[in-house]
Amino acid sequence: MADSATHAQPSADGETRRDFLLYATTAVGVAGTGLALWPFVHSMNPAADTLALSTTDVDISAIQPGQAITVVWRGKPVFVRHRTPEEIATAQKEDGASDLRDKQTDASRVQKAEWLIVIGVCTHLGCVPLGQKSADPRGDFGGWFCPCHGSHYDTSGRIRKGPAPLNLPVPDYKFTSDTTIRIG
């Protein structure tokens, strides 16, 4: 009993000190390998310079009501739309529409009702929806229409019809003056 150091002594259930050492070594080895793997995995996440490009300043003074521009933020298109009073009214009126699958009020998606700012990436599989140019198809709800798989967005950028699950996301932005915004 006391001289267990000489040879592995089976305990009542057949386990030995050698088994314990084997399990402990394996556990440390697995955990250590896992930790050593992390730098490799994390190296594939966005790098510091990629993260640094995270704000975009936009001058919106030249955009007339009914017009929209597309700006680049983090490599993605962002739609900045100067909405007409009719578009705002429609968006607000349809806050309770039954076909809103990602329920949000129009007021919660804008800071100033005439300026709708959304990321122009379809929430289905990432295409850029059409509707920025006046000649583009805007879908059944007057907002945007994604040509890839047929998603329709309304004048608040909310998904109304088609395979996309979510509304066009609203990025973080603030009005740095009456005519400029900073996205990000």
Add this chain to the structure above:
Amino acid sequence: MSGFQTNNKVVSWLDQRLPIFSMMQHSAIDYPTPRNLNYWWNFGSLAGFVLVIMILTGVVLVMNYASHTSMAFDSVERIMRDVNYGWLIRYLHMNGASMFFILVYIHIFRNLYYGSYKSPREVLWWIGIVIYLAMMATGFLGYVLPWGQMSFWGATVITNLFSAFPIVGEPIVTWLWGGFSVDNPTLSRFFSLHYLLPFVIFGLVVLHVWALHTVKSNNPLGVEIKTPADAIPFHPYYTIKDLFGIGVFLMFYLAFVFWAPNFFGEPDNYIPANPMVTPPHIVPEWYYLPFYAILRAFTTDIWIISAKLQGVVAMFGAILILFALPWLDTSKVRSARFRPLYRQFFWLFLIDCLILGYVGGKPAEGILITVGQIATAYYFFHFLVLMPVLGRIEKPKPLPASISAPVLKEKAHA
């Protein structure tokens, strides 16, 4: 059968220290092969031949390719216009990818027809599916490298598939991209992995052949080799037959390379990638189309499971279900020659896959949505219902006593 013998002292010296000649003798010359293999058994070696072509052409292409978003498109055009024989090497590589998939699809359907996935060849079958998955990944990564419009938007759509998973989805997509959209970090990592994966495939092919040589080839009758009269040595009988196959295949392959090099491609990929404009109709490469159709067949959210997640799960499930096929198929008989019912359903399944491929290449609208949904349902019905049930209700035709028995009987009659 004869084993390795040599009078050459150098070869003998080396072989005693590294039995590479003995191994070649054992696995490429003496390897006992069923005597009745038909031409459907050529496609494995053909696929291996194309893998070698892909690696060779790829290694040379890389010498002139620049994996940076600002240079990738132009560097490919330079290969096409300025590099000596660059056009040939690129077209061999481009069309080689399509050829690889044509050969592997025929190889897979050969297995389905002759029941080659059944015991004792389940692991051989599994390794084959892993090779197929690795090929799909490699093909997808490679298609991104020329950085045309289809490259960019194909990469965007496919990587976005992972965003369907709740909570972990978005971080996974950001991690895959190395940024907040498909961009330079994405291109350079795709290039790295596209160079790596073919060598992984090569390793898997070694395992595939090892497993094959352990359990031996199946054959059109689906009965095992029982007597020496059932088998012939691989060399010269099948080396010459495989070579003949390579000759025929090269005529088919090079006809595309020389006379229709862009037949399998999309014109939009000759427009440089533009992250601000999506092409009106995004289609993946033809070899993914059946799975693309399955992805798009799901259009209604069920409770909290979005249509998108259902599609993604079904698409991966459509391939993963193949792993379970050796157990889903309850019939003891391998070859469809002796399975009168299964033989008909095999052809129905093949047609179903072709319909899925057709639907996957068209815009998802109108009647095609319904057709895609029915074809998707039938795809899973085939594996989950038909395969288990057929084995129970079907009365197979009597099997021959051995591979050589029918031949010897014919001789006796003559």
